[in-house]
Amino acid sequence: xxSRTADNLYWxxxxxxxxxxxxxxxxxxxxxxxTPVNAEDTTNEWxxxxxxxxxxxxxxxxHEDATEQTVINYLAFSRSNPSSIRxxxxxxxxxxxxxxxxxxxxxxxxxNGAWNELQSVDEKRMSRNDITPFLRWTQEFxxxxxxxxxxxxxxxxxxxxxxxxxxxxRADNTSRLLDVKYHLLLPEHEPVGGPLDYLxxxxxxxxxxxxxxxxxxxxxxxxxxxxxxxxxxxxxxPRSLASCYDNLGRYLDDLGRAYAQxxxxxRHSRSMRARLTNLNIEQIFQxxxxxxxxxxxxxxxxxxxxxxxxxxx
Amino acid sequence: MTENTGSIRPxxxxxxxxxxxxxxxxxxxxxxxxELLFRRIGITFAVYGEDNAKERLIPFDVLPRILMAQEWDVxxxxxxxxxxxxxxxxxxxxxxxxxxxxxxxxxxxxFQNPAFRPEMxxxxxxxxxxxQIAGIDVVRTGPDQFYVLEDNARTPSGVSYxxxxxxxxxxxxxxxxxxxxVEPVENYADELLATLKSVSPLSASADxxxxxxxPGVYNSAYYEHSFLADxxxxxxVEGGDLFxxxxxxxxxTTRGPxxxxxxYRRIDDDFxxxxxxxxxxxxxxxxLMVAYRAGNVVLANAVGTGAVDDxxxxxxxxxxxxxxxxxxxxxxxxxxxxxxxxxxxxYVLEHLPELVVKEVHGxxxxxxxxxxxxxxxxxxxxxxxxxxxxxxxxxxxxxxLSTCPTCVESGIAPRHVxxxxxxxxxxxxxxxxxxxxxxxxxxxxxxxxxxxQGGGTKDTWVVS
Numbered sequence: 167x168x169s170r171t172a173d174n175l176y177w178x179x180x181x182x183x184x185x186x187x188x189x190x191x192x193x194x195x196x197x198x199x200x201t202p203v204n205a206e207d208t209t210n211e212w213x214x215x216x217x218x219x220x221x222x223x224x225x226x227x228x229h230e231d232a233t234e235q236t237v238i239n240y241l242a243f244s245r246s247n248p249s250s251i252r253x254x255x256x257x258x259x260x261x262x263x264x265x266x267x268x269x270x271x272x273x274x275x276x277x278n279g280a281w282n283e284l285q286s287v288d289e290k291r292m293s294r295n296d297i298t299p300f301l302r303w304t305q306e307f308x309x310x311x312x313x314x315x316x317x318x319x320x321x322x323x324x325x326x327x328x329x330x331x332x333x334x335x336r337a338d339n340t341s342r343l344l345d346v347k348y349h350l351l352l353p354e355h356e357p358v359g360g361p362l363d364y365l366x367x368x369x370x371x372x373x374x375x376x377x378x379x380x381x382x383x384x385x386x387x388x389x390x391x392x393x394x395x396x397x398x399x400x401x402x403x404p405r406s407l408a409s410c411y412d413n414l415g416r417y418l419d420d421l422g423r424a425y426a427q428x429x430x431x432x433r434h435s436r437s438m439r440a441r442l443t444n445l446n447i448e449q450i451f452q453x454x455x456x457x458x459x460x461x462x463x464x465x466x467x468x469x470x471x472x473x474x475x476x477x478x479x
Numbered sequence: 480m481t482e483n484t485g486s487i488r489p490x491x492x493x494x495x496x497x498x499x500x501x502x503x504x505x506x507x508x509x510x511x512x513x514e515l516l517f518r519r520i521g522i523t524f525a526v527y528g529e530d531n532a533k534e535r536l537i538p539f540d541v542l543p544r545i546l547m548a549q550e551w552d553v554x555x556x557x558x559x560x561x562x563x564x565x566x567x568x569x570x571x572x573x574x575x576x577x578x579x580x581x582x583x584x585x586x587x588x589x590f591q592n593p594a595f596r597p598e599m600x601x602x603x604x605x606x607x608x609x610x611q612i613a614g615i616d617v618v619r620t621g622p623d624q625f626y627v628l629e630d631n632a633r634t635p636s637g638v639s640y641x642x643x644x645x646x647x648x649x650x651x652x653x654x655x656x657x658x659x660x661v662e663p664v665e666n667y668a669d670e671l672l673a674t675l676k677s678v679s680p681l682s683a684s685a686d687x688x689x690x691x692x693x694p695g696v697y698n699s700a701y702y703e704h705s706f707l708a709d710x711x712x713x714x715x716v717e718g719g720d721l722f723x724x725x726x727x728x729x730x731x732t733t734r735g736p737x738x739x740x741x742x743y744r745r746i747d748d749d750f751x752x753x754x755x756x757x758x759x760x761x762x763x764x765x766x767l768m769v770a771y772r773a774g775n776v777v778l779a780n781a782v783g784t785g786a787v788d789d790x791x792x793x794x795x796x797x798x799x800x801x802x803x804x805x806x807x808x809x810x811x812x813x814x815x816x817x818x819x820x821x822x823x824x825x826y827v828l829e830h831l832p833e834l835v836v837k838e839v840h841g842x843x844x845x846x847x848x849x850x851x852x853x854x855x856x857x858x859x860x861x862x863x864x865x866x867x868x869x870x871x872x873x874x875x876x877x878x879x880l881s882t883c884p885t886c887v888e889s890g891i892a893p894r895h896v897x898x899x900x901x902x903x904x905x906x907x908x909x910x911x912x913x914x915x916x917x918x919x920x921x922x923x924x925x926x927x928x929x930x931x932q933g934g935g936t937k938d939t940w941v942v943s
Contacts, residue, residue, distance in 0.1 A: 169731040170720050264696060267705055267715075323733060425734050477733040 594785030723766030
């Protein structure tokens with residue numbers, strides 16, 4: 167397959183996943199702002215949303231303050247933010263169009279249909295009440311696209327590259343969501359493990375649709391280290407880092423077998439998987455959760471570069 | 480459809496009988512179904528300069544154009560002959576130039592032709608093969624009289640319409656096919672692939688790698704490019720997918736670089752290689768010409784084949800056939816005045832209202848004057864253009880073109896048609912699938928069939 171074709175499939179899948187993730191970040195933030203806090207406390211949910219999305223520099227170049235309006239606009243609709251939900255969908259559709267014949271009809275219908283609907287979305291006329299349905303719509307679109315890919319694609323390299331894209335992006339997003347908590351420091355006199363802390367952590371669980379899963383797995387109150395354990399190390403949770411790297415390893419191995427050749431991408435994914443297997447959550451917290459995530463994000467980026475270098479360029 | 484005597488021509492008798500058995504409304508329903516099918520398949524083309532119609536369907540007429548096998552045979556032999564002569568001419572003007580020495584074609588016509596590529600001088604091409612795919616536009620004026628209107632040896636397009644028109648017709652009118660023995664055209668893709676493989680570089684393996692090079696999704700013929708690549712089972716590549724290393728062309732694949740032997744390019748010469756031609760073009764492949772000149776890759780069609788496309792060279796084509804093949808041309812040219820010649824210019828200026836005047840390098844029906852349907856003011860304005868640069872123009876009489884029954888608003892009515900058969904010329908043989916793209920002027924009385932000027936298409940049947 168042409169590298170350009172694979173590259174387009176990989177990025178199309180990544181961008182759809184990214185659109186979903188942004189909508190989850192915004193969802194979580196909206197929920198957190200609805201959390202009751204003492205009047206004198208200033209919490210900084212919108213700032214943390216920007217930090218979580220990883221676009222602080224670009225955002226503050228354009229805006230003085232991270233407010234509900236500026237952040238929603240920037241992350242969901244802005245044309246100048248290359249990773250806004252709007253641009254993600256638009257660029258994913260562009261990628262898909264460039265390799266139209268490599269997509270199944272169902273995939274193209276979904277992405278082209280979403281793009282068409284997006285044309286009539288006018289952010290200026292969006293009230294706060296419209297935002298939640300829009301975020302819901304984004305997630306539904308991503309779900310439909312993912313489902314159509316899963317159900318209709320031939321299991322060949324085109325499929326593998328698109329799944330690899332999904333999993334790299336998802337690992338990136340889960341770790342960023344987990345990092346929100348670092349950016350969202352508790353007000354000084356709030357007790358760790360207190361009601362606000364509890365709400366913040368549970369919002370994060372909700373954002374990856376894992377609140378119920380948490381109770382199934384741990385049968386315990388919400389505790390930060392358990393949440394980190396679930397999101398990082400538990401390979402039963404589909405959005406955990408361990409799951410993402412399980413999948414990545416499998417798809418990269420499939421690719422290696424199909425092409426009868428292994429390379430740096432396969433080696434890197436194996437070493438990442440091995441680390442996730444050998445660590446336990448106490449070790450992670452000892453070194454600092456934020457530090458772990460920063461390190462992971464760097465390594466996950468490296469994973470992307472390795473794949474690009476080996477296959478996509 | 481009718482002969483001069485008013486009787487139905489043999490080719491159309493069966494169609495005529497069938498038309499009498501069905502309701503007009505049935506045809507209308509099928510026409511709508513056909514349009515839906517075309518929209519679903521997505522066969523569109525872009526019309527430059529029309530903002531509101533960025534992607535448009537070419538109107539499709541559901542009544543086929545029918546040729547008898549014996550009529551087709553005459554045409555086919557003529558086309559083969561013509562393409563063999565075109566190849567010989569190209570080899571000559573980039574080589575020994577016998578035809579110039581013999582004084583058959585004026586030098587200026589070769590060297591001042593903007594499509595002539597000095598880069599190709601003295602270039603040895605694998606199998607001496609220049610034009611692998613030609614689209615020769617012909618019109619018919621009488622039962623056995625075909626005239627060539629135009630030779631397209633650069634990158635002729637439209638073949639996807641020939642194939643899709645047939646697909647749609649077979650789906651919509653199975654009963655009509657049951658009544659005729661229509662020669663198939665579906666094997667075009669196989670023939671094209673075989674042709675392209677046959678001209679691969681001498682160094683290539685037994686199973687050469689062929690790719691189709693497109694300018695990309697924004698090109699007006701992108702649909703055709705992706706359609707053909709799919710049918711041929713070859714990669715559809717853009718310039719950025721290819722690179723040259725040690726004078727060899729490779730494509731970037733997920734399994735690493737893969738050597739490319741034959742490039743069916745749908746990019747004009749100017750854009751092929753920024754190092755050799757236009758430096759501002761990002762469509763091509765830097766270094767491609769070096770690999771090409773080294774004989775490590777074959778371009779189909781060859782660089783510089785546009786030198787036969789213009790209408791001034793066209794006027795010499797009968798002489799070119801005689802000169803290289805020593806045969807009488809089987810296909811006639813439309814009688815043509817070369818305005819570059821003073822006597823001809825005088826005649827043309829005096830007879831403008833009866834003539835069609837065309838730009839030598841023009842295409843798509845632009846920059847032409849159709850005398851009989853033009854106003855006095857238009858004719859006067861054109862006369863000035865003509866006097867200013869006579870060498871840019873040729874003039875032809877308006878022929879009494881044959882017409883085909885065509886579905887129009889008022890029912891079935893005759894409309895003028897032309898035909899573009901696609902001639903494939905491989906290392907060993909010339910082949911033509913029986914048929915081609917019939918274009919039809921949908922406006923009553925109009926002679927202009929170009930899709931960019933509102934013409935439509937029809938399926939073309941050769942029946943035995």
